[in-house]
Amino acid sequence: MSTVDNEWPLFEVFIRARAGLEHKHAGSIHAPDAQMAIDHARDVYTRRQEGVSIWVVPSTQIVASDPADADALFEPARDKIYRHPTFYAIPDEVKNL
Amino acid sequence: MNAALFQYLLRLGDTSLVLGQRLGEWIGHAPALEEDLGLANLSLDLIGQARLLLTYAGEVEGRGRDEDALAYFRNEDEYRNLTLAEQPNGDFAQTIVRQCLLDAWQHEVYTALSGSSDARLAGIAAKSLKETKYHLRYSAGWLVRLGDGTAESQRRAQRALDELWRFTAEMFVADAVDAEIAAAGIGPPLESIAAGWVERVSAVLGEAKLVRPTDVPYSWHGKRGQHSEHLGYLLAEMQSLQRAHPGAQW
Numbered sequence: 011m012s013t014v015d016n017e018w019p020l021f022e023v024f025i026r027a028r029a030g031l032e033h034k035h036a037g038s039i040h041a042p043d044a045q046m047a048i049d050h051a052r053d054v055y056t057r058r059q060e061g062v063s064i065w066v067v068p069s070t071q072i073v074a075s076d077p078a079d080a081d082a083l084f085e086p087a088r089d090k091i092y093r094h095p096t097f098y099a100i101p102d103e104v105k106n107l
Numbered sequence: 108m109n110a111a112l113f114q115y116l117l118r119l120g121d122t123s124l125v126l127g128q129r130l131g132e133w134i135g136h137a138p139a140l141e142e143d144l145g146l147a148n149l150s151l152d153l154i155g156q157a158r159l160l161l162t163y164a165g166e167v168e169g170r171g172r173d174e175d176a177l178a179y180f181r182n183e184d185e186y187r188n189l190t191l192a193e194q195p196n197g198d199f200a201q202t203i204v205r206q207c208l209l210d211a212w213q214h215e216v217y218t219a220l221s222g223s224s225d226a227r228l229a230g231i232a233a234k235s236l237k238e239t240k241y242h243l244r245y246s247a248g249w250l251v252r253l254g255d256g257t258a259e260s261q262r263r264a265q266r267a268l269d270e271l272w273r274f275t276a277e278m279f280v281a282d283a284v285d286a287e288i289a290a291a292g293i294g295p296p297l298e299s300i301a302a303g304w305v306e307r308v309s310a311v312l313g314e315a316k317l318v319r320p321t322d323v324p325y326s327w328h329g330k331r332g333q334h335s336e337h338l339g340y341l342l343a344e345m346q347s348l349q350r351a352h353p354g355a356q357w
Contacts, residue, residue, distance in 0.1 A: 018139070039141055042252060049245055050141040053148050 254315025
């Protein structure tokens with residue numbers, strides 16, 4: 011490659027909405043380094059009080075499943091409906107299940 | 108006393124307002140989307156501080172002027188901001204240097220004012236200090252990355268520092284207003300905040316591998332209403348709508 015890569019690396023941003031909840035993927039941002047990525051994530055994703063904690067992860071560190079493998083990975087679960095707890099008679103006195 | 112407090116509040120409020128307006132000029136022009144939002148966030152914090160301070164100033168003055176009357180219907184020579192705040196954005200390095208020098212100053216001032224004998228001002232300062240801590244983290248973080256970055260970013264950061272350093276003397280030159288405010292226990296003696304500012308800024312410059320310029324004895328007098336040539340243009344843009352349509356609302 012003859013061109014210089016001037017793009018900042020990409021980070022995935024995870025935000026915890028409230029204490030006790032899990033961090034959820036919010037999106038991604040560019041930043042020159044991890045510390046600045048936290049600041050950018052704060053400025054981009056928590057402007058409306060969306061969170062109390064931020065994680066950032068270099069996007070290159072995410073290991074993803076291959077969409078081409080989707081059939082092999084996920085199809086076999088389709089006919090195993092007995093894994094859903096839908097075959098139990100629920101007693102009348104149990105509410106909110 | 109009220110006359111001095113009015114002037115003192117204008118100095119604080121105008122510095123935040125003018126700096127906030129300057130940062131707003133970056134919107135749509137920043138080097139990256141993330142910085143666009145980052146600079147706009149700082150701008151909105153600063154304008155929020157200005158609203159609280161100018162509202163209070165108007166009440167202290169007692170002539171029925173609210174925040175908008177003070178922001179939009181005072182001329183250049185009635186503005187009391189530090190001269191540094193009105194300096195142009197220049198390149199990103201110049202904006203960051205200006206920001207870091209002023210953030211460090213506001214950090215010292217708001218910390219001291221949080222214990223002010225004036226409860227209203229102490230409350231405004233405590234709120235503003237939380238914002239300022241983030242501002243300083245942002246601007247100092249960038250200054251270190253620019254100063255200790257590439258040859259190009261280092262050159263630009265040092266050039267901006269050399270250009271803007273001469274405006275910093277004004278922060279610590281006390282006049283009659285500062286003396287009266289300090290004597291009343293409302294604000295800190297300026298020499299007491301100078302030491303903290305020097306220590307904080309020197310640490311950042313050291314980490315950024317930037318050379319601290321020589322102090323210049325000449326001081327600028329923005330806080331007395333004698334400004335550099337840049338403020339007039341800024342106010343003309345900021346005030347044009349209210350001057351053309353007084354009292355216009357969203």
